[in-house]
Amino acid sequence: MALNGDDKDFEWEPPTEAEMKVIQARRERQDKISKLMGDYLLKGYRMLAECCDVCGTILLQDKQHKNYCVSCQELDSDVDKDNPALNAQAALSQVRERQLAAQSAAPSQAPELNGGPSSSTSSQASVSVPLPRPEHCEGAAAGGRALLPPPAVPSPSTPAPTPALAPPRPPVSPPTPAISPMLLEAEEAVLVKLRWATNQLQSSASLESSIQLCSLITSCANSLRSLKELSQ
Amino acid sequence: MCAFQGAGMLPVEHLHLEHVLQTVCVLESVVRRSFGPEGGQVLFTQDTGRAMLSRSGARILTALRLEHPLARMVVECVLKHSTVTGDGSKTFILLMASLLRIIHTTACKEPNVSHAYNSKAAAEAAAARHLADKMLAFALEELHDLIAVGVVPYGSCLSWEDFTTQTQLQAHANNHCVQNLLASFFHSRLGRTHCDLMSNLTCELLTHWEFENDLPSSSLHFVKDNLAALHTPVSGFPISCSRLMKGQVIHRDFAAPCPRTDRQPVKAVVFTGFLQPKLLRAEEVLELGCGEEGKQRNIVQFSAWAERSLERVIANLQRLGVSVLLSAVKQSAAVLALAAQAEMSVVECVSEDELSLFARLSGATPVTDCWMIEPEHVALLTFCRPILLGAHRYVHVAFHDSEERVTVKPCSLVICGLGEGQTDQYACALRDAIRMLLSTWEPTGVTATTASERTRQSNTSTSFHTDDQIPNAAPFKQCVLEPGCVIAAGGTFEFLLSHALLQHGSSCSICDDTMMGVPAVCQLLANALLSVPRQIYSHSPRRFLLTQTRLLSSVQNHSHPFSLAHKEEHNTILIRVGGDCECPLEEGKLTKHCCREADVSPKAFMSDSGLESVSCKYQVLLAVLQCVSSVLRVDAVLHTHTALHSQSHRRPNASWDGTDDEAED
Numbered sequence: 001m002a003l004n005g006d007d008k009d010f011e012w013e014p015p016t017e018a019e020m021k022v023i024q025a026r027r028e029r030q031d032k033i034s035k036l037m038g039d040y041l042l043k044g045y046r047m048l049a050e051c052c053d054v055c056g057t058i059l060l061q062d063k064q065h066k067n068y069c070v071s072c073q074e075l076d077s078d079v080d081k082d083n084p085a086l087n088a089q090a091a092l093s094q095v096r097e098r099q100l101a102a103q104s105a106a107p108s109q110a111p112e113l114n115g116g117p118s119s120s121t122s123s124q125a126s127v128s129v130p131l132p133r134p135e136h137c138e139g140a141a142a143g144g145r146a147l148l149p150p151p152a153v154p155s156p157s158t159p160a161p162t163p164a165l166a167p168p169r170p171p172v173s174p175p176t177p178a179i180s181p182m183l184l185e186a187e188e189a190v191l192v193k194l195r196w197a198t199n200q201l202q203s204s205a206s207l208e209s210s211i212q213l214c215s216l217i218t219s220c221a222n223s224l225r226s227l228k229e230l231s232q
Numbered sequence: 233m234c235a236f237q238g239a240g241m242l243p244v245e246h247l248h249l250e251h252v253l254q255t256v257c258v259l260e261s262v263v264r265r266s267f268g269p270e271g272g273q274v275l276f277t278q279d280t281g282r283a284m285l286s287r288s289g290a291r292i293l294t295a296l297r298l299e300h301p302l303a304r305m306v307v308e309c310v311l312k313h314s315t316v317t318g319d320g321s322k323t324f325i326l327l328m329a330s331l332l333r334i335i336h337t338t339a340c341k342e343p344n345v346s347h348a349y350n351s352k353a354a355a356e357a358a359a360a361r362h363l364a365d366k367m368l369a370f371a372l373e374e375l376h377d378l379i380a381v382g383v384v385p386y387g388s389c390l391s392w393e394d395f396t397t398q399t400q401l402q403a404h405a406n407n408h409c410v411q412n413l414l415a416s417f418f419h420s421r422l423g424r425t426h427c428d429l430m431s432n433l434t435c436e437l438l439t440h441w442e443f444e445n446d447l448p449s450s451s452l453h454f455v456k457d458n459l460a461a462l463h464t465p466v467s468g469f470p471i472s473c474s475r476l477m478k479g480q481v482i483h484r485d486f487a488a489p490c491p492r493t494d495r496q497p498v499k500a501v502v503f504t505g506f507l508q509p510k511l512l513r514a515e516e517v518l519e520l521g522c523g524e525e526g527k528q529r530n531i532v533q534f535s536a537w538a539e540r541s542l543e544r545v546i547a548n549l550q551r552l553g554v555s556v557l558l559s560a561v562k563q564s565a566a567v568l569a570l571a572a573q574a575e576m577s578v579v580e581c582v583s584e585d586e587l588s589l590f591a592r593l594s595g596a597t598p599v600t601d602c603w604m605i606e607p608e609h610v611a612l613l614t615f616c617r618p619i620l621l622g623a624h625r626y627v628h629v630a631f632h633d634s635e636e637r638v639t640v641k642p643c644s645l646v647i648c649g650l651g652e653g654q655t656d657q658y659a660c661a662l663r664d665a666i667r668m669l670l671s672t673w674e675p676t677g678v679t680a681t682t683a684s685e686r687t688r689q690s691n692t693s694t695s696f697h698t699d700d701q702i703p704n705a706a707p708f709k710q711c712v713l714e715p716g717c718v719i720a721a722g723g724t725f726e727f728l729l730s731h732a733l734l735q736h737g738s739s740c741s742i743c744d745d746t747m748m749g750v751p752a753v754c755q756l757l758a759n760a761l762l763s764v765p766r767q768i769y770s771h772s773p774r775r776f777l778l779t780q781t782r783l784l785s786s787v788q789n790h791s792h793p794f795s796l797a798h799k800e801e802h803n804t805i806l807i808r809v810g811g812d813c814e815c816p817l818e819e820g821k822l823t824k825h826c827c828r829e830a831d832v833s834p835k836a837f838m839s840d841s842g843l844e845s846v847s848c849k850y851q852v853l854l855a856v857l858q859c860v861s862s863v864l865r866v867d868a869v870l871h872t873h874t875a876l877h878s879q880s881h882r883r884p885n886a887s888w889d890g891t892d893d894e895a896e897d
Binding site for chain 2 (some may be wrong): 023030031033034035037038039041044045046047048049051056057058081
């Protein structure tokens with residue numbers, strides 16, 4: 001094992017305020033865990049020499065020789081509440097963060113475009129920052145489940161994406177290296193259909209077609225959700 | 233977390249700082265609620281249905297089921313500490329947890345970036361280790377002086393004479409006496425109801441066992457060593473039935489109903505071996521030699537000869553007028569029969585401690601060879617009769633007065649309790665009180681060598697006696713804690729010491745901006761110390777702030793704690809702090825005189841909340857720092873599987889040089 005491992009650990013900086021908050025929250029959680037474990041010890045549980053595989057807390061064993069992890073089984077998981085797939089609040093905050101970052105990063109992104117894309121398209125890409133569509137957010141908040149993939153697919157709102165120019169993803173989109181390109185294509189295709197259905201819905205007049213368009217939108221959302229689950 | 237290493241195939245678990253912290257925090261949450269005068273009690277129930285209430289930290293910690301090696305190591309350290317000082321197990325855990333928390337915070341904020349470590353966790357661990365070592369070094373060198381200067385002047389020095397002449401100073405306002413010290417100890421251990429009773433009993437016991445012309449600590453040593461023989465637990469009675477009995481109680485009954493003898497003095501002999509040796513034992517060969525006329529002897533003749541010799545022994549005893557035989561072993565039926573015939577009572581299977589105490593008090597040596605019984609083996613007793621204590625019958629002896637032990641009036645304490653558990657609890661509290669008094673009156677000047685010895689001893693499981701012999705070494709520095717130094721309870725020690733630490737840190741001339749400097753260490757230690765009074769006053773944080781401000785303002789107002797006319801005497805006392813450690817009789821009287829004459833100590837310091845021993849607190853702090861630094865050195869745990877046990881047994885392995893993950897210079 002090389003002695004000089006990760007380079008990024010060499011330059012260490014003091015934790016920022018956000019990180020301090022996280023540290024504080026973690027400490028409070030640890031205090032809660034300690035208190036619960038102390039109560040269990042006084043009840044006659046046995047403190048084992050092993051740690052939980054998931055969270056690293058020391059395991060307890062009750063009188064029936066069943067192992068018990070205080071933090072996994074009693075307290076709300078520390079990590080789950082940040083997972084947008086499981087928590088609506090986290091999803092909303094993630095969307096907002098991306099939005100903020102896209103706004104700040106889009107101007108910096110513009111100079112990186114070189115070659116093929118003309119300046120007009122680049123300016124178009126920089127100007128038309130894809131705002132999260134309201135129905136996406138509402139769907140996520142109401143359903144409370146898998147969020148539609150964030151509008152990090154920065155397709156500008158032109159109906160037909162220019163094939164030559166693959167719009168650069170803004171740096172805010174979380175690099176998910178696990179998503180295979182096939183899934184990405186599938187997502188794009190579904191999104192395109194979704195967009196088209198939405199446009200149609202806006203302009204439709206008959207009840208029957210509206211209902212059908214809505215069901216199409218629902219099925220598109222479902223397929224996007226399953227695509228998201230697949231990618232995780 | 234678990235990594236398999238190499239060909240050894242032993243699972244190695246790397247311990248991170250968080251694990252250590254979590255383990256100790258769990259132990260802290262267990263003892264925290266029983267801490268302090270307002271702490272609660274823990275109800276222990278056994279599977280047999282037996283229930284017991286206790287507040288003793290050592291008892292709570294031993295009752296926990298802990299398989300985690302680090303937790304067990306910490307509990308062992310606590311137990312070893314409490315066998316020496318008798319008190320402070322919960323304080324130990326609280327201090328340790330707060331120190332670890334502070335070290336963890338500091339190490340995370342500023343890890344040692346100068347070394348190239350592979351990961352942030354390793355850097356944090358190294359920083360924590362350095363910090364703990366630095367704190368320990370500081371404590372070993374300078375803490376003693378800080379306490380002598382910053383805390384001791386605000387306390388008082390109890391002298392042994394105060395305690396023995398307590399009956400004369402009946403209602404002294406300040407009540408600086410050993411009784412108060414004991415009462416506050418028993419208050420924290422047993423509760424408010426019985427603390428006075430127990431402290432009175434203990435004081436009476438100690439008064440009786442005082443040796444003339446000797447240091448008070450020697451009588452405390454004697455009582456501590458012989459405590460098992462000096463007290464009798466009796467269950468089934470309320471504690472108010474506890475009393476002192478003259479003489480010694482031997483915890484055995486007579487082997488046969490003894491005839492009442494009215495002659496005085498009663499003569500007794502102590503036997504350590506068999507009067508009639510067993511003839512045939514397993515794996516032994518008895519060889520019968522040839523007798524007169526070349527005839528082969530047989531076993532019948534041999535046993536007849538053995539009986540005749542036994543009769544001769546008994547006749548010898550009768551000639552000496554002995555009427556009581558005390559034996560360490562179980563004698564044979566023939567001996568009992570012959571003794572009954574000769575109107576002698578026999579007590580069998582007496583424990584060695586009791587026999588040695590008996591021998592010491594009576595001045596008679598035990599008989600080793602029963603064919604040679606001389607008058608010096610005969611002990612003179614005033615009486616020797618059975619006594620019924622609770623459900624058991626014991627033998628009660630009283631010694632004939634001899635010139636050697638004029639001041640010692642042998643007495644034995646009968647401790648009553650409603651149930652067995654309760655009685656046991658009172659007896660343990662008594663034992664710990666004696667230990668606490670001993671460590672108060674014999675504050676050991678801890679040198680660096682004894683400190684390192686203690687670190688090693690606290691890590692390995694040594695027997696009780698090894699730990700007990702902490703040498704009463706010469707003082708390391710000039711000033712030594714006076715014997716009998718006490719201070720008001722309720723967190724005063726911690727407040728004063730943290731204030732002194734902060735002042736020392738700020739006045740330190742070393743301009744050391746790094747984390748490892750002395751001012752930083754003082755600051756961290758001062759913060760950690762405050763966790764103890766914070767826990768004491770956890771029910772009312774306002775009282776914490778009030779007490780703190782009151783004490784600190786008094787400290788600042790009184791640059792000299794004794795600011796009245798008796799300044800010269802007090803100056804001599806303070807100068808004496810820097811001098812020798814002996815407390816001659818005249819100066820002892822001086823202390824008493826000064827304390828009694830003028831209300832010198834400001835009321836801020838001598839509150840009604842009782843007294844605490846300064847040296848016990850100091851030893852707790854040192855022990856905690858040593859434990860913390862040795863616990864932080866552990867960075868890998870090897871899980872070993874032993875063949876004998878079905879479950880795997882795990883032992884911690886302190887790897888001093890780190891694993892191969894770290895790049896150390």
